[in-house]
């Protein structure tokens with residue numbers, strides 16, 4: 001028999017000034033199944049909760065309805081209070097008479113009537129609630145990090161130092177990401193390699209980190225605490241155990257005219273190559289698309305010169321399975337390019353800048369390579385077309401960014417500061433050269449960034465011109481950059497030897513496939529979406545999957561590192577528990593009536609339903625029914641509404657409960673009177 | 675509407691998902707927006723949980739109008755519950771029309787957690803519309 005207590009909250013004046021709480025309590029007391037009803041000024045206060053607890057004990061209540069604010073506000077509070085009084089927390093429900101009643105209606109009589117209705121509906125529901133126990137899920141104490149840029153490296157090191165085994169998957173032959181390509185870093189101008197390389201080495205040597213380079217995540221299944229991951233280790237054609245990284249093969253390889261990705265095409269590399277001198281692991285890989293042996297079956301020079309017999313032309317891709325409890329996504333960024341071919345039809349190239357046909361119109365990362373001591377020019381600023389030192393360099397900001405017509409509306413955030421850096425470093429190397437910057441706004445927000453920018457102007461003499469560049473074309477061996485200085489209102493034309501475009505930061509190409517596989521949300525540009533823009537910035541929309549670095553939005557190194565450490569600590573919190581508790585509001589199957597049509601299985605967005613065989617004693621399969629994995633089920637109830645035989649139901653929102661609510665929505669009498 | 679129905683106040687039943695529309699209705703509250711008090715909310719986890727029979731049951735029990743609202747397409751907390759709901763209702767509407775149910779008494783909408791104002795305008799418009807239609811006697815008479 002139901003023995004329900006109804007507790008009506010005044011919320012100070014918030015409810016009581018509109019709703020007659022005393023009357024609501026009095027009428028509630030006479031509802032079928034209600035044993036006790038009262039009202040109180042602040043139900044959520046300690047004395048208010050004590051009032052509920054002692055009423056549960058005194059009246060031996062087996063159900064509680066708290067008529068107060070939204071359940072989103074205090075359901076947890078009151079369920080906890082009920083639990084402390086020895087009642088199963090799922091026997092407690094809330095009627096929302098504040099957000100949905102007193103705050104939105106001013107007619108006292110009608111609001112009071114509505115509050116009474118809302119209580120009656122909840123009483124009818126609670127009469128049909130039954131005790132539920134939280135679903136307990138075990139946790140695999142390992143983590144996966146996808147992407148080995150600075151964000152992934154930091155997250156992996158933090159978790160590994162926290163005592164967790166980490167699997168780090170990087171798609172390129174080396175970790176390091178874009179930071180490895182940078183020369184010196186703003187705002188302190190410390191050399192990028194000098195601060196990054198020690199961290200890369202630490203990753204390679206860490207006993208808790210299992211590193212897969214030249215590998216990709218092929219498939220992810222499971223759920224928070226229990227992910228199953230398949231990693232594809234792409235065939236490197238080099239036996240990593242035998243190879244000692246001497247590099248002789250890379251020197252002898254006859255196929256040497258392949259654009260070097262690391263130098264962004266400003267130099268060439270061989271078909272067997274180590275991406276850059278500090279690469280981790282420092283062992284080569286064969287680029288099968290350009291290797292003569294793979295193209296013609298001949299050559300094999302590398303195999304001949306290799307002293308350790310490490311070359312393995314027959315090596316196959318390998319699939320390895322890993323189990324982890326948490327995942328950090330750190331797949332970083334790519335640069336928008338101005339060419340005619342774009343990854344999707346939302347983006348457009350820059351015909352007005354020549355669609356990339358002028359060799360001396362380069363992007364920011366290419367300029368980083370020209371600045372870098374290990375770059376194609378040994379750190380000398382020499383332009384790609386003729387190897388001459390450019391005396392007039394034009395830097396253009398916001399190429400692609402904040403440009404609706406080209407398809408990107410956001411600000412790429414880091415460019416203003418790296419342009420100042422580029423101009424400054426150029427002037428240090430070519431003191432008699434001129435650096436011009438076309439900009440829309442200078443947005444150098446960040447610790448000491450604005451001082452940095454001003455230093456570029458005041459000490460190094462960069463010339464800033466406010467306005468977009470409308471056209472770039474070649475004339476007599478020079479590039480003519482046509483723009484406007486909108487501050488002085490005159491058209492400007494600069495004869496440039498080199499133009500550096502600060503192109504927009506975009507996500508990695510085709511990265512949405514990985515995000516779909518992971519089941520995490522991403523925005524219209526394919527940046528990962530965080531669970532809450534303010535309060536949960538490093539969590540993805542899926543429990544147990546965290547995000548770090550530029551895969552989320554354009555970010556500089558300090559921000560990427562901060563976010564990586566935050567994501568790592570979130571993952572460590574998750575993995576520090578022996579088991580996870582989940583809300584038991586999950587679907588359950590009545591096997592006796594299930595007809596095995598498996599509509600539910602197909603409809604389930606969480607993939608929580610599987611086929612189960614019912615066998616007789618002899619082990620013969622009699623029939624198949626649906627089975628719900630409570631640790632995967634997210635409790636949406638879509639399965640219930642597609643079931644033909646009423647054989648699946650959702651705890652907490654059962655058919656019986658919802659029909660009881662519908663039946664009590666309108667007092668029977670008022671219908672008949674109408 | 676007959677003379678006798680002057681001063682008629684419709685009963686509106688709203689089935690709304692926990693994550694978007696319920697939170698949107700909460701936001702209308704915290705922003706102290708005002709709307710007519712005719713609506714009674716039944717909270718469901720997701721519009722995917724919505725069984726078309728709930729609508730019929732509500733009419734049978736005296737509702738004059740039924741509102742179903744969830745997250746915008748693409749925003750469902752569970753990914754695709756609202757797509758199932760949308761597909762189901764596209765078919766269900768045809769069936770209802772066929773059996774002679776007045777479709778003007780059913781409203782389907784998407785209201786996000788940030789759209790307190792939209793919740794208010796949907797409730798206002800729908801309440802006014804159903805009030806103008808008068809009590810849904812046709813249905814109630816069969817079922818009583």
Ligand SMILES: Cc1cc2nc3c(=O)[nH]c(=O)nc-3n(C[C@H](O)[C@H](O)[C@H](O)COP(=O)(O)OP(=O)(O)OC[C@H]3O[C@@H](n4cnc5c(N)ncnc54)[C@H](O)[C@@H]3O)c2cc1C
Nearest residue numbers: 147149150151171177178185186332333364549550556557
């Ligand atoms: C021209 C330029 C100059 C810059 N200068 C500075 C500066 O001076 N100071 C500063 O603070 N910042 C600077 N930055 C920004 C800096 O590059 C980024 O902040 C930083 O690299 C972001 O790190 P990340 O790890 O998030 O991404 P990334 O460096 O892009 O690393 C991502 C990694 O993930 C890997 N990956 C991608 N997809 C997959 C996949 N599916 N599976 C496995 N692995 C994958 C990639 O191969 C890569 O190794 C500059 C940027 C540019 C463009």
Ligand code: FES
Nearest residue numbers: 691720744745750
């Ligand atoms: S949770 Fe709102 S429609 Fe699915």
